[in-house]
Amino acid sequence: MLTRQVIRTAVEAALEEDAPNGDITCETTIPAEAHGTARLVARQAGVMSGIAVFEAAFAAQNPDVTVHADIKDGERFEPRQTLATVSGPVRDLLTAERIALNFTQRMCGIATMTDAFVEAAAGARELPGYVAPRTYVGTRIVDTRKTTPGLRPFEKYAVTCGGGHNHRYGLSDAVMVKDNHVAALAEQGIDMAGAIRHIREQVGHTTHIEVEVDRLEQIDAALAGGADTIMLDNFSLEDTRRGVERIDGHAIVEASGNMTLERVPQVAATGVDVISVGALTHSVSAIDLGLDWD
Template identity: 40%
Template sequence: MKENYLTQENLEAFIQAAFKEDVGEGDHSTLAAIPRGQTGRAQLLIKEDGIIAGLELAVKIFHSFDRDLEVELLMEDGQQVKAGDVGLTVAGSAASILTTERLVLNCMQRMSGIATKTHEFTQLISHTKAKLLDTRKTTPNFRMLEKWAVAIGGGVNHRFALYDMVMLKDNHIDFAGGIKAAVESTQHYLSEKLLQLKIEVETRNLQEVEEALAVGGVDIIMLDNMDYPTMKKAVKMIGSKAITEASGGITEATLKDVAECGVDFISVGALTHHVKSMDISLKAY
């Protein structure tokens, strides 16, 4: 089942904006060098081990530019791959293959890097109930694909943007005058606007956890930058009254220990803002 942000309309809008950026008035290198009507074949060569992501998108990119290109997928998104594997083949207009090559690779390299890192992190906490969450720490205008890659890698998408959930973080709380004031103001706003959005509150210590529980109507309590003993106490305090989410500088080295504190979710910004792209190329054959 596709995530709700992955609509045909959204994907096509991204592809067209990307072509406008990269192709503009025309791919003059290809138009100048390649004879009209020249055909060719190319294969997507995987050059390092990991989790492949973006194959479905690649088909859409090829066909958005040239419906007559023949694309054959040789594996599926989310599949474990190794160096030397071939992800897909494409045949047809040589000019179309050349013009679409970089967009396909840019998307797939980054998506596969994110999916690979997400898969590695999820394996580290697979013995616990905790699920891995992404964040809004994404590349502008590329968020849809980065979150898609997290899902392909086995992670869970947090809110997509500012409009689909309320998250009251430390600055919201401080500016509003405390957790009680921030939550009550939010509840009034949502009622007035006839909005049904979940409310998440960031807490920095056990006192703030108590405040979030006392005000009522909080769906998710974020435990931010807490040490392990404090986090375990917070989880016990909250019980089933709210969903718990650990956050704040969590790394590969600390992820397992955080998960073993009993939280429901762990949000890791590094999944999308600090990741190495997978080495993939498109080669004529």
């Protein structure tokens, strides 16, 4: 979770990385008594994420810096819109500027891309032959564990700002039996259904069990074992539709694999409950934001 402690630790580490022995440019050019004000301005349209992180970057440099936010996380913004105003000692504003922007630009990029995928999934309702998901009102867009090491709390939070949902946070949160696990079990003569039952006996009753399948023939075993979620990995649209029909509401259906904005509406129209998109965090472009000085 993106707690205040997580934010503080990350921004302090970033400042230490960027200015381990101070900011020699500011110290040799800006008078120590100089105070100023700057505005966080959008250079392009997007969805806000990371206001608290933006504030924390300046506070870590100097607690006397004040930040006034003009937007909330999850809200859309347009080019040239002022998102926040910062005031304080000019040296400290300039030293923390890049750290504040680095976090906020990436988080806004993730939120903005997520928003586009959520809208694309909603567009499935307009397609012929649309099938509504069994579990949720509409197909959910979720992230994956393909995050930047050390920045997972920030990136997963940004996904929620864009209207998406989080998959498991990490390996400790849920059981997820993937193709490599299945292959390893097969070498030991253990079938999928038996493996799922064995897992169920070992974990707590609140632990979710998900199983990845890469062909229709594996679905029956996953159902027989009692999987809570069945992931259809890299299925064709026709096989995805068949998979949804075969599962028939007995498990949450997740679709995964090379999801694009163009493909998502068609996948959502098959009736899957969840579409996981790794690109939300591993292939995102930062939103262009800047500090304009008054």
